[in-house]
Amino acid sequence: MKILKTIYTIYALLLFWIFMIIFAPFIFIPLLLSSKWGYVTFFFIRCWAKVWSFSIGVKFNIHGLEHIEEGKPYIYIFNHTSYLDAPAIPMAVPQEIRALGKKELSKIPLFGFMISKIAVWVDRQSPESRKESIIRLRKVLHSGVSVVVAPEGTRNPSDSLMPFQNGAFRLSVETGVPIMPMAIIGAGKLMGRDSLLMSPGTIDVYFSKPIVPIGNHEGEIAHLKEKSYNRLEAMILTHE
Numbered sequence: 001m002k003i004l005k006t007i008y009t010i011y012a013l014l015l016f017w018i019f020m021i022i023f024a025p026f027i028f029i030p031l032l033l034s035s036k037w038g039y040v041t042f043f044f045i046r047c048w049a050k051v052w053s054f055s056i057g058v059k060f061n062i063h064g065l066e067h068i069e070e071g072k073p074y075i076y077i078f079n080h081t082s083y084l085d086a087p088a089i090p091m092a093v094p095q096e097i098r099a100l101g102k103k104e105l106s107k108i109p110l111f112g113f114m115i116s117k118i119a120v121w122v123d124r125q126s127p128e129s130r131k132e133s134i135i136r137l138r139k140v141l142h143s144g145v146s147v148v149v150a151p152e153g154t155r156n157p158s159d160s161l162m163p164f165q166n167g168a169f170r171l172s173v174e175t176g177v178p179i180m181p182m183a184i185i186g187a188g189k190l191m192g193r194d195s196l197l198m199s200p201g202t203i204d205v206y207f208s209k210p211i212v213p214i215g216n217h218e219g220e221i222a223h224l225k226e227k228s229y230n231r232l233e234a235m236i237l238t239h240e
Contacts, residue, residue, distance in 0.1 A: 005197040012056040012198050019055075023048040031118070038096045038145065041118065049087040057200030058084070058190065060091045064207035067180070068094060073146045074180035074210060075172050077228060079161060079236055080150035081188030084203065088184050089148055092205035098140045099148040100133060100167070120147075134171055141175050151228070157193040159240070161233050169225040173217075178210035179228050183235035206235055 026044040030037035053060060068074070076093060078085065089099070101119040120140070122133040137147050149171075151164040172179050185204040191197070208231055213224050 002197070005199060008056075008200070009196065009198045015052055015055050019048055019052045035143075038118070042090065042096045045090045045118070049091045053087055053091070056198075058087075059202045060088060061202060061204045062092045063204065065094060067207045067209050070094075071144075073141050073144055073177050075141070075168050075177050076146060076148040076180045076182050077151045077168050077232065078148070078182040078184050079232060080152055080155050081157075081184065081193065082155065082191045084187040084191050084198075085150075085184055088187055088203050088205055089182075092182065092184075092207075093146070093148070095146045097146045097148050098137070100137060100150070130167065134167055137171055138175060141171070141177050146180075147171075151225075155193040157188075159236075161229060161236070164225050164229050166221055166225065169213075169221045169228065172224060173213045173215075173220050176213060176216070178212045179224065180210050181208045181228060181232045181235060182206070183208075183232060183239060185236065185239050204239060206239055208235055 023044050027041050027048070030040040030044075074095075076089075076097070078089070089097070097118070099119050101121055120133050120136045122129050137149075140147055149168040151168050152162040153165050154162075156162050168179065171177070183206040185206065186201060187203050190199045190201045190203065211224065211228055211231060213220055
């Protein structure tokens with residue numbers, strides 16, 4: 001079984017890089033020309049995710065799109081269990097987005113260079129970097145573009161959520177932009193945190209009603225974080 005998984009993983013990674021190279025100009029050039037062309041970039045990112053996932057036998061089922069209002073920005077939060085969350089997000093979110101990502105990913109050849117155009121990098125060990133990332137995300141939201149944040153801060157190897165960090169909820173309170181919980185179910189089973197091996201299968205993504213911040217005082221951050229944690233946890237328990 002491990003030998004078959006190894007062969008499959010090599011095949012999947014080979015196709016990952018082949019399709020990444022093919023789609024790279026279409027993903028990168030529009031944002032080089034103008035930030036207003038971000039929707040073109042995200043069209044081709046979705047094309048890349050669809051072609052790659054279809055080729056390796058990974059299927060995505062998306063639920064709850066009726067909760068997303070077209071033209072309205074959201075702060076998407078999700079349970080981060082796998083590297084497969086990366087293609088799951090553009091496959092599921094029907095909007096142009098910017099993602100908060102750990103700085104280490106920016107060092108991956110080609111991938112880091114391309115994703116840097118649609119990501120806000122953060123050094124999790126640096127308070128100054130975290131503060132700067134919030135400022136940049138605030139500007140993104142003010143431009144009408146949604147953002148994606150993993151509130152746990154890192155991939156989670158367990159079935160239960162880890163404690164949330166404040167960043168996404170402070171951002172929501174300061175900007176008034178709603179939190180959109182997004183539960184990604186099944187990605188960790190196909191490729192877990194503690195293994196580089198992958199398997200084909202199905203990933204389900206669920207959206208719920210957005211959670212709107214009430215007021216902009218400091219106490220609302222903790223309240224919004226708790227409410228969002230409970231909502232996402234309930235979604236995971238319901239659909240796993």
